Amino acid sequence: MVENQALYKKIKNILDDAQNVLLLPHQNPDPDALGSALAMYEFLKKSGKNVKVFCKTGVPSRLHFLPNHTEVVSDPCIWKETPFDTIILFDSGDLFYAGVAEYIEELTSRPTIINIDHHASNKKFGDVNLLDISASSTAEVVYYFFHVNRFEINANMATNLIAGVIADTDNFTNAATNYFSLFVTGDLIKHGGKYKLVKEHLYRDKSVDILKLWGEILGRLQHHTTFDIVYTYISQDDMNRYDVTHEEISGFSNFMNNIQQGCATVFFKEKEDGSIRASLRTTLDHIDVSAIAKHFGGGGHKKACGFEIEGPIETAFERFFQELERQQIPWKSPVGE
Template sequence: MNQIALNKLQQLISGSKRTLILSHQKPDGDALGSILALSQFFKTIKKEHDLFAVGPTSSSFNFLLKEEKIYTDPLNLALENYDLIFILDSGDLKQTGIEKQLKNLSSAIPVVNIDHHQTNENFGTLNFVFPESSSTSEIIFNLFKIFNFAINKKTATFLLTGLVTDTSNFSNPATTFSSLEIASHLLNLGAKMNEISVNVLKNKSLPTLKFWGEVLSRLTENKKLNMVTTIITADDLRSTNLDEEALEGVTNFLNNLKGAKVVLVLKALEPGKIKGSFRTTTKEIDVSRLAKIFGGGGHQKAAGFTIEGNLIKMGNSWRVE
């Protein structure tokens, strides 16, 4: 890490009277893990601070929030009350859900951008952007090491949650030597791996798994394109009484498929809108280029797009209208 930037960061923190630490909206395990861990650091050095992320937050993460308070309502947020703002795990300001407020922010209030997305726009006064890191939690761990901050059990669990979720339980390409090494350190420091896996991974209800079964039974193969597709509609969620959270993981689960080069999940959850998610595990295909054809984007191995239209059932098949 750049020493000048690190010195500046230390100056900003020690000079701050009230800091805001925020992440992208609908925070995932890494967003929550990294802001909660940073909060522990601020608590230890006795610095006043608040946490913020536009909701909703998945109930799977309630186990992290027993003693922590994260504000979620942008209407009650007054950025001018803060003299330092950290934005974590957000590639751009739009992802925070409070883009307008941040764009109108006085330039006197410094913004520290800490992130691992390749597409990060370096919007901060200070930018700690490391696309080679598995997660923002990994970057926070490295910062703590530099700051000689003694990571307690609670902080270790926060950070490990970020690593576990962003690496899909140490199975996706973000899993590297350093992410495994840091995970091992965190376990040594008392991180509760079992609590994380019970809450975040082994948390599927029976109706959710039955619903996954339905989605899996709809898989169709296009041999020419070497692509497997499935669809999910708003009716599916309505008839099973499930919310969108139940869908999380089914796209990643399809990555276990052997033989197909590309998996495409089409979701028609809002009228007139179809969202597509591409996944691939092969090196030769860059799905962000496929998504671009439909006006979307993303990463080489995971990308998505949104198009206008509705999915109409025609006998055994579906068409976009």
């Protein structure tokens, strides 16, 4: 946090001069991206700015409890209706991941782009890049921005930021949990943030059908002994049979961290277009699954990341392990190094 104080002040100065601001969580937003954007929305609105929030895919129903979620628009006409002088992206490694590269390319006037993130794989595409890879979440970075500049945090802002921290620490159970994430959450609760509300919506949201589907996925678990990786998959047919959406099975990748065997896990998910999303997780300090993700064109954190691979789902993991066998990817370090 300390080393970024000059950037916090620089962004404050940019926003002081800004008139029309566009906030961008990435497409298919998670609580961290959306919560960070909505907290900033409330702050800028109170500051008298003309501020909009755009998300290409809209807000998932499971996040409709977040304050100000109704302010998010998905109509691309917004890009032509207002001459935005400042654009802020949250939790996005690049403009393509955010789902806005095409819109920014078509702008007739170039706005100032502020990039706020906590992923080491971020491509630093902004005019100003506020990156803190030691932070648990982008929400924690946004909290520091408010805190350092002594901006008041109200209850709505606090609730949105708590959602980001809780989601990215998996309710304070994964490796992103540390003194700072706990301190930040405590201070946000002090400012009126509704921790219990967030926890109820993010962690007590599973229907009987979803848990039955989880049972099928767990029944497919396999342990690749050569690489010591535990993996499983879900097909689009599975989704259709149980009439559930991809957002409703979110959390399964993190749940796989509870498996005792294996040094890492991979969850393969078939998308509607037939492509496969692979989510990698580990709890071990000497394992860097992001090195695997980067090799396949993805990214993320050392212990939690993802990438996409071509279908079909039935052979995706076979091709994944074949590629691991062919390439010397430095994803394991000697224990204790």
